[in-house]
Amino acid sequence: MHNDTRPLPELLSFLDTLPEPHILCDRDYRIIAANAAYRAGFATGRSVIGRTCYEVSHRYNVPCDQAGESCPLAKGLKSGQRERVLHLHHTPRGEEYVNIELSPIRDASGEIAWFIEKMEPMNVARGLSDHAGLVGRAPSFQHMLGLIARAAPSNASILLQGESGTGKELVANAIHAASHRADHPFVAVDCSGLPETLFESEVFGHERGAFTGATSRKPGLVEAASGGTLFLDEVGDIPLGMQVKLLRLLETGTYRRVGSTELRRADIRLVSATHRPLKRMIAQGSFRQDLYYRINTFPITVPPLRERASDIPLLVESLLARVAAGRRLRVSPAAMAVLTAYSFPGNVRELRNVLERASLMCDGDEIGAEHLDEELRIPAATADASDADGQRHRSADGAPSWDDIERRSFLQVVHAHRGSRKALAEKLGLSERTLYRKLRQYQQE
Numbered sequence: 001m002h003n004d005t006r007p008l009p010e011l012l013s014f015l016d017t018l019p020e021p022h023i024l025c026d027r028d029y030r031i032i033a034a035n036a037a038y039r040a041g042f043a044t045g046r047s048v049i050g051r052t053c054y055e056v057s058h059r060y061n062v063p064c065d066q067a068g069e070s071c072p073l074a075k076g077l078k079s080g081q082r083e084r085v086l087h088l089h090h091t092p093r094g095e096e097y098v099n100i101e102l103s104p105i106r107d108a109s110g111e112i113a114w115f116i117e118k119m120e121p122m123n124v125a126r127g128l129s130d131h132a133g134l135v136g137r138a139p140s141f142q143h144m145l146g147l148i149a150r151a152a153p154s155n156a157s158i159l160l161q162g163e164s165g166t167g168k169e170l171v172a173n174a175i176h177a178a179s180h181r182a183d184h185p186f187v188a189v190d191c192s193g194l195p196e197t198l199f200e201s202e203v204f205g206h207e208r209g210a211f212t213g214a215t216s217r218k219p220g221l222v223e224a225a226s227g228g229t230l231f232l233d234e235v236g237d238i239p240l241g242m243q244v245k246l247l248r249l250l251e252t253g254t255y256r257r258v259g260s261t262e263l264r265r266a267d268i269r270l271v272s273a274t275h276r277p278l279k280r281m282i283a284q285g286s287f288r289q290d291l292y293y294r295i296n297t298f299p300i301t302v303p304p305l306r307e308r309a310s311d312i313p314l315l316v317e318s319l320l321a322r323v324a325a326g327r328r329l330r331v332s333p334a335a336m337a338v339l340t341a342y343s344f345p346g347n348v349r350e351l352r353n354v355l356e357r358a359s360l361m362c363d364g365d366e367i368g369a370e371h372l373d374e375e376l377r378i379p380a381a382t383a384d385a386s387d388a389d390g391q392r393h394r395s396a397d398g399a400p401s402w403d404d405i406e407r408r409s410f411l412q413v414v415h416a417h418r419g420s421r422k423a424l425a426e427k428l429g430l431s432e433r434t435l436y437r438k439l440r441q442y443q444q445e
């Protein structure tokens with residue numbers, strides 16, 4: 001019955017005046033109108049009117065929620081209110097991440113009859129390799145991007161937690177680029193290894209003569225980042241004494257240069273990152289709880305590469321273009337199998353290094369398995385073996401079993417070891433007899 005109801009022409013002409021791309025849909029996902037900004041940015045020549053939003057944006061035959069994705073329209077119909085999601089959409093520029101904001105519109109009887117969808121491309125990340133910033137499409141990566149899209153436009157302090165090499169600095173950059181502060185500076189401070197006195201003068205600046213060696217006045221990084229974003233990398237490494245000063249800056253929005261009594265106003269948005277367990281550090285007394293709450297208004301976890309292994313081929317393509325620019329390097333299927341089977345404890349940074357080394361080892365256009373570090377090839381060989389008799393090593397949902405993990409890690413260490421069996425047993429904390437037993441057991445499988 002709602003399909004028969006025509007939206008008010010005033011509504012359509014209002015949509016046309018909006019600078020952001022908007023479409024109007026009915027309850028059956030059918031696009032009734034698209035404004036000028038949408039037609040300019042998203043239309044591919046063929047009119048979208050009368051087609052469904054899932055077919056146009058995703059090339060699906062069924063609504064997104066039936067294709068395993070979250071559908072803002074279904075959410076809005078259920079909640080009756082505005083809903084936001086981040087989707088990967090087909091656009092004339094290829095697939096792009098698009099922030100969708102959907103508002104239900106009610107008819108005269110008070111029932112939801114239409115939906116207005118505002119679509120804003122999120123340019124800080126791509127699902128394609130031709131991008132200098134973040135690339136990825138795995139569910140855990142998309143979840144993280146969705147959080148970035150929500151938090152970036154606010155001024156909330158964000159804490160990025162993730163293992164080393166997962167791309168925390170790149171994520172901090174993306175948050176800045178997607179914020180209202182993007183036209184102002186992004187200033188990164190590596191807090192690890194900065195002694196307390198240096199930290200203070202670097203961050204807050206100092207006056208001439210404030211300490212021996214302070215031959216001139218120097219503005220601090222807080223000042224350099226004014227209007228923009230201050231990124232504190234390895235925030236868990238900040239000495240306790242400095243944590244108090246940082247807390248004061250965040251609580252009052254003011255600070256003093258070293259050697260000055262003048263109170264200065266800070267205009268920064270704070271993004272911090274750490275791979276350390278801050279909660280445990282609080283329990284141990286090495287990190288202040290009050291500071292933790294100040295820097296952690298909005299936590300975002302950056303997933304390790306092993307939790308987004310489906311992104312490895314995409315990352316390989318993208319990183320190769322960065323580390324071997326100018327060479328048109330490919331990766332053979334065998335080498336790709338090795339890379340996707342490896343667990344990458346050093347995450348994307350390790351993948352990048354592996355590819356850089358492989359590109360130096362390879363004289364032609366194709367990186368083969370033989371160009372990869374030996375350490376990577378071992379677990380792949382065992383993974384192949386376990387795939388052949390896969391059922392034995394894998395649990396019902398396809399995840400490797402504990403035995404499989406132990407076996408792979410064990411063989412990885414064995415193959416990388418140079419030295420006697422006795423030294424190896426010691427390294428693994430096993431008796432020599434147990435080592436022999438495990439070697440027989442695992443190498444026979």
Ligand SMILES: Nc1ncnc2c1ncn2[C@@H]1O[C@H](COP(=O)(O)OP(=O)(O)OP(=O)(O)O)[C@@H](O)[C@H]1O
Nearest residue numbers: 133134135136163164165166167168169170348349
């Ligand atoms: N999603 C991604 N897409 C493309 N490149 C990535 C991605 N994530 C990480 N990288 C690359 O991996 C490398 C490591 O990233 P980055 O330095 O941001 O990691 P990090 O988590 O800050 O590491 P650390 O904790 O050691 O400081 C960089 O070269 C970065 O360009």
